[in-house]
Amino acid sequence: MKVGLLTEEQKELLVGQLYMVDTYFNPTLDGNDNWFISTIEMEYSDLQWVKELPLIDYVEPTTPPENE
């Protein structure tokens, strides 16, 4: 699965911003500690720089769920 790679500064710009009706960006850390957003967020955003984010392979965090 591909995701859009964010810098720390870009992540800060997107937190709390809507990318479509009722739906907020959710910058998240992957298993390599890279900030990313989904391709869905990139597709529906009106921000051109978001649409042009570099794509990377998603690496799932390996942290086990709490209290397993």
Add this chain to the structure above:
Amino acid sequence: MSKLRPNRKSGLGQYVKHGILGKQKVYRNTEFERVPELTDEEKNRLLNEKLKPYTYDPRKHKVVRAAGPKDLAPTPTPTPTPTPTGYTEADAYLTAVVDAGGTGITPTISAATRTFYNSLMVDGLWDKLISFYPFMGGTAASHKFNGKNPVDTDAGYRLTYYGGLTHDSDGLTPNGSNGYADTHVLPLDYIDVNNGSLGTYIQTTATTKSYPCEIGTTYYNQQMLLRSKNNANLLGSLYAGWNNPGTSPLLDGMIVISRTSGDAADTGYYQQGSLTYTNAPNTSPITGMVYPVFIGAANLRGAGGNDYSDRTQSFTFVGLGLTSSEVSNLSSAVNTLQVALSRNTY
């Protein structure tokens, strides 16, 4: 005609004339005998001397009939409160869906939705559901509504979406990496350690995720979760520790975890309406259940989503504890609605 006046001068026993002139008759003056002024005590004593004591003589006093219900003041008959049909509530939800741009709400779907709401009322489930999401209309805007209170506010428990999710006629699908929906339901406002439930109707069991959480919130060892493990077994937690049913492989369709008491038999996992596993209960405090329940992920101590799922959900709820029969009735009603929506899995 003469008019006689009282003979004020005449004394007791004297005679007076009374009548028409020439036809007068003679009457004896019988004025009241004057008595000395008496005190109240003396009056009462004299009165009691004159009165005979009352005694009941059945020969003299006939009882016509014994006192019965007709002699009592009429007790108003309580008017039974009719069970609501749920039609008004169903129509409110459907209106919200259509007004938000939802599609596919045909007369058949409307009728099925009314039937579903009626089942919730008749089966006594309405008051046990804190919020539920029928995911009808096929769009983000139409899927957000809480079927119990379809208003567009956080206080009404409408969904707010984060990250990557898609919406279609099957329901809501989080992307498994950063997508989830915030219900705004704070469990501790409603539940206690022996009273709570979660459930969702999933379209598929297949996933690439290790521990996908379909719905829940967590605060260290205090958890209210419904999830699976390694693409296989159903897991859940209410409200400390989590437990693997082991021999209960995850099925598609309606999955529910519910707890109604501190007894092991009353904490159960249900799949497609049937109890598949019971869990040893705990009595740990649940004071950390103050973060809203997420759909498509677990709320990690209020810090955001965790354990993202990629399963499509067609119906999801947060509720108070449900008994086995209530879970069975709810699962049946939800599945019937899915049949009408052509997205049932069983």
